[in-house]
Amino acid sequence: MKPADETLLQTPYFKVVRENGYFIIKEPQAVNGVVAVPTLADGRLMLANLKRRAIGGMSLEFPRGAIDAAESPRDAAARELLEETGWQAREVKDLGLLHSNTSLIASAVAVCQVLIDDQTAGNTDGEVDALLWVTRQELMSLIASGKITDGHTLSAAMLLLASESI
Secondary structure, three states: OOOOOEEEEEOOOOEEEEEOOEEEEEOOOOEEEEEEEEEOOOOOEEEEEEEEOOOOEEEEEOOEEEOOOOOOHHHHHHHHHHHHHOOOOOEEEEEEEEOOOOOOEOOEEEEEEEEOOOOOOOOOOOOOOEEEEEOHHHHHHHHHOOOOOOHHHHHHHHHHHHHHHO
16 A cells, blocks of 8 residues: 655745655755855855854855745855855856755755956855855865865865866
8 A cells, every 4th residue: 555645844944745655855946045156267266164053063165045936046146145255246157956865855956156256245144154265176175175065065066067077
C-alpha cells in the first residue's frame, strides 16, 4: 500500500511534506534564493564574513538571500549585494542554478555574477561583519584549506570558474 501524501508542517516560508514516503521541503517559488558573486573589473571577488547561528560561528561566503515575489534573480542579486555590503551592481549575469540538497529541498537557488566598480560602500543591513577581496587563486586556496565550507559559495565558485573555462 502506497503511503499517503501529507503536509507535516506549514510556515509562511516553507512547508514540509511527505510524498511517497519521502520528506520534502517546499518553498513558495521554484527558484527561491540567489547567490551574488561580486566581481571587480580587475577580477577580484568579494566574500562576506558573517556569523551563521546554525553553525555557531563565522562563515566566509558570497552574499546571498531570498528572491522576493515577482523579483527576478538578477534583481535579487543586486538588491542582496546592496543590502548586505552597501555596494551597487553595475551589471548582473546569470551563471546558473544550484540545488542545495536534492534529496530534501525542492527549490533551486540562482547564481549571478554581479559586476561592480571600485566605489565607496553605502549603508548595510548590518548582517556582514567584514568584506574580503580575493583573487580566484586565493579563493581556491580558501576552499582547499577548509576556510570556505558554505555549500552555496562552493557551488557558486564552481559555476563561475566553469563559465569562464568555456
